[in-house]
Amino acid sequence: EVQLEQSGGEVKKPGESLRISCKGFGHNFNDFWISWVRQMPGKGLEWMGRISPTNSYTKYSPSFEGHVTVSFDKSINTAYLQWSSLKASDTAMYYCASGPGALDVWGQGTTVTVSS
Amino acid sequence: EIVLTQSPDFQSVAPKEKVTITCRASQDIGLSLHWYQHKPDRPPKLLITYTSQSISGVPSRFSGSGSGTDFTLTINGLEAEDAAAYYCHQSRNLPLTFGGGTKVEIK
Numbered sequence: 001e002v003q004l005e006q007s008g009g010e011v012k013k014p015g016e017s018l019r020i021s022c023k024g025f026g027h028n029f030n031d032f033w034i035s036w037v038r039q040m041p042g043k044g045l046e047w048m049g050r051i052s053p054t055n056s057y058t059k060y061s062p063s064f065e066g067h068v069t070v071s072f073d074k075s076i077n078t079a080y081l082q083w084s085s086l087k088a089s090d091t092a093m094y095y096c097a098s099g100p101g102a103l104d105v106w107g108q109g110t111t112v113t114v115s116s
Numbered sequence: 117e118i119v120l121t122q123s124p125d126f127q128s129v130a131p132k133e134k135v136t137i138t139c140r141a142s143q144d145i146g147l148s149l150h151w152y153q154h155k156p157d158r159p160p161k162l163l164i165t166y167t168s169q170s171i172s173g174v175p176s177r178f179s180g181s182g183s184g185t186d187f188t189l190t191i192n193g194l195e196a197e198d199a200a201a202y203y204c205h206q207s208r209n210l211p212l213t214f215g216g217g218t219k220v221e222i223k
Contacts, residue, residue, distance in 0.1 A: 035212065037160075044217040045152075045160065045203050061211035062117070095159055101166065101207040102150035106159035 002026035004034075004096050004107035011113045012086050019082040020110045022096030030054055032098045034079040036070060040092045048094075051079055086114045118142055120204050122215035130223040135191040137218045139204035144184045148208035151180055151189045154201045154217075163202075164189065196222050 007021040022034060035050040049060035051070045058070050069082040079096055091114045097103035119142040129135050139149065147167040152160040162171055164180035167187060177192045191198055199222045204215040 045154070045214040047212040047214060059210055101148060102162050102205065104162045104165070104171070109159055
């Protein structure tokens, strides 16, 4: 059974960089894409993008492309979501998730707060 | 981009009553529609996959139907633990997209 474990909550200032992580466990971990999903305070779920653990091929939602970077370290089965310059509007809960079509395995979520 | 429109946004329902949530896609997505339950301080939980396929461990009161552009999630006999937000999600085309969500409150 695949499990996803995310890094802890972060508090950052506007303009700072950040990388959050999602570590995979289980023998089927590399079978499916890893997606990142955002939930802003009081809002719904938004798909940001995904990465293949096999070849690190990425695909982004147009709403997020150019603002975040998704990467994967095969040696430690860990996916990353990265910002080079945070904005206050990046304040949200971020989930990683995986699955063959539907997202049937989710990380516990990482809270990111961006405030001056 | 495929837009998923859920209705209603909010529903207040008494226990044991039936709940129906609809999800309309902006183009044909076949059966590639999935439903999630999302409670505060927890990650979303997959309830139904590919329109109507049940997920192990999910109570049988949850069911899904539809095809093409119109889909429905039904909760037959609402229980107190079902208070949550519910989202549809399509995996037919990239970018993947979610519906706006339906909040279900127990009366």
